[in-house]
Amino acid sequence: MMALLPAEDVKGKIEAGVPGASVTVIQNGSPSGQHSLLLHAEHGRAVAEFLRNDPELKMDFCSNVTGVDWLDTDASEKIKVKKMVAGPDGTQTEQEVDEVRKTRTPGYLEAVYHLFSIEKKHGPVILRMRTGNRTDQTHLPSLTPVWRSAEFQEREVFDLYGIVFDEHPDLRRILMWDGFKDYPMRKDYVPPADEVETAEVNP
Amino acid sequence: MADDLKELKIELSKNGIFTTTLEELYNWGRKNSVWPLTFGLACCAIEMIATTMARYDLARFGAEVFRPSPRQADLIIVSGTVTKKMAPQVVRLYNQMPEPKYVIAMGACAISGGPFRDGYNVLKGIDRYIPVDVHIPGCPPRPEALIHAFMTLQKKIDQQALTGESRPRHLHADLPSEFPVPAYGDHGLEPPANPDVFPARADNPLKVLQ
Numbered sequence: 377m378m379a380l381l382p383a384e385d386v387k388g389k390i391e392a393g394v395p396g397a398s399v400t401v402i403q404n405g406s407p408s409g410q411h412s413l414l415l416h417a418e419h420g421r422a423v424a425e426f427l428r429n430d431p432e433l434k435m436d437f438c439s440n441v442t443g444v445d446w447l448d449t450d451a452s453e454k455i456k457v458k459k460m461v462a463g464p465d466g467t468q469t470e471q472e473v474d475e476v477r478k479t480r481t482p483g484y485l486e487a488v489y490h491l492f493s494i495e496k497k498h499g500p501v502i503l504r505m506r507t508g509n510r511t512d513q514t515h516l517p518s519l520t521p522v523w524r525s526a527e528f529q530e531r532e533v534f535d536l537y538g539i540v541f542d543e544h545p546d547l548r549r550i551l552m553w554d555g556f557k558d559y560p561m562r563k564d565y566v567p568p569a570d571e572v573e574t575a576e577v578n579p
Numbered sequence: 580m581a582d583d584l585k586e587l588k589i590e591l592s593k594n595g596i597f598t599t600t601l602e603e604l605y606n607w608g609r610k611n612s613v614w615p616l617t618f619g620l621a622c623c624a625i626e627m628i629a630t631t632m633a634r635y636d637l638a639r640f641g642a643e644v645f646r647p648s649p650r651q652a653d654l655i656i657v658s659g660t661v662t663k664k665m666a667p668q669v670v671r672l673y674n675q676m677p678e679p680k681y682v683i684a685m686g687a688c689a690i691s692g693g694p695f696r697d698g699y700n701v702l703k704g705i706d707r708y709i710p711v712d713v714h715i716p717g718c719p720p721r722p723e724a725l726i727h728a729f730m731t732l733q734k735k736i737d738q739q740a741l742t743g744e745s746r747p748r749h750l751h752a753d754l755p756s757e758f759p760v761p762a763y764g765d766h767g768l769e770p771p772a773n774p775d776v777f778p779a780r781a782d783n784p785l786k787v788l789q
Contacts, residue, residue, distance in 0.1 A: 551664075551700065552664070552700065553664055553763040554763075555763050555764070555765060556763070556765065556766070557765040557766060558699075558765075558766055560699035560700070565699065567699055567766075567767070568766045568767040568771065570767075570771040570772075571703065571767065571771065
């Protein structure tokens with residue numbers, strides 16, 4: 377039986393053990409309660425090495441690497457603003473007017489790692505790292521130099537989500553062919569037009 | 580064969596005289612020695628293997644010799660999911676088989692993409708690139724279904740005329756025996772289907788069913 381590691385404890389150990397690293401705990405409300413740790417990409421490699429080498433944690437096994445695509449989100453809220461409004465007789469009066477304010481939160485791609493310790497029989501520790509955006513800042517540090525088992529799974533994440541793992545020893549597509557241009561697991565992926573099937577209603 | 584000749588043949592056989600035609604003899608030989616290609620793609624292949632084993636015994640139909648080379652095979656059983664990455668290799672194997680050659684598309688994936696039809700990586704049926712003689716639905720089809728498909732193919736071979744306009748493809752000198760191998764494109768396979776084999780969408784009978 378794997379002993380659960382409280383995410384807050386791991387966060388404290390990382391922040392004490394890796395200079396400059398800050399970790400955010402992301403709560404998981406499900407009964408499993410497997411809360412995850414959000415890392416900054418620039419400390420990702422150092423944190424990974426700490427987790428593997430720390431004598432108390434000894435996270436020697438990376439069981440799973442996967443990706444998540446978070447789209448840009450648009451939020452619109454109605455707010456009341458005071459504005460000068462011209463009345464029917466031409467005089468300017470101050471009135472409260474409803475205004476819709478739109479805010480766009482840029483999306484990002486996320487890599488998720490599940491770590492266990494075979495030696496200490498505890499886990500999982502779940503790491504997340506996020507890219508700057510979904511278009512041109514899609515680099516994350518590769519953790520393959522720390523856990524060899526991440527190699528193919530990082531290639532898969534690269535293939536299907538388009539996250540570029542720096543320092544990966546052999547970053548090529550693994551499922552789709554090399555000339556393929558899309559990232560099919562992204563939420564805005566559109567299949568080729570000739571394959572889109574719509575239910576047509578017969579006249 | 581004309582009707583009076585058929586009657587004569589029956590009459591002769593009643594008197595212990597066996598007559599046949601070259602066409603009948605030739606097709607009888609062909610249909611009872613169909614050699615499939617050793618070729619499987621997914622779980623349907625397991626059912627195909629079971630069909631050849633002692634319990635179902637495809638050897639009863641003369642098809643026990645699975646050939647390891649397409650050059651010696653008469654039949655390709657497309658048993659399983661054809662991914663877009665695999666499709667060119669399947670077409671190439673078919674092209675390497677000598678005429679006359681036949682195709683059985685086995686299972687939901689091979690005939691239509693099956694449960695993976697909406698996916699980005701699975702071909703929506705091998706009949707987009709090669710001419711399929713018998714389609715078997717099922718996920719996976721039981722060995723009995725494969726045997727039924729095989730008997731259907733035997734019936735088809737038996738009824739092929741060797742002369743006349745309706746003669747099969749391998750007896751038409753001008754009809755192709757090789758089909759274009761699709762290429763890996765930027766977004767999918769190119770072309771998405773071979774129009775000579777797969778009907779254009781407007782004439783697609785499936786569209787009526789939707």
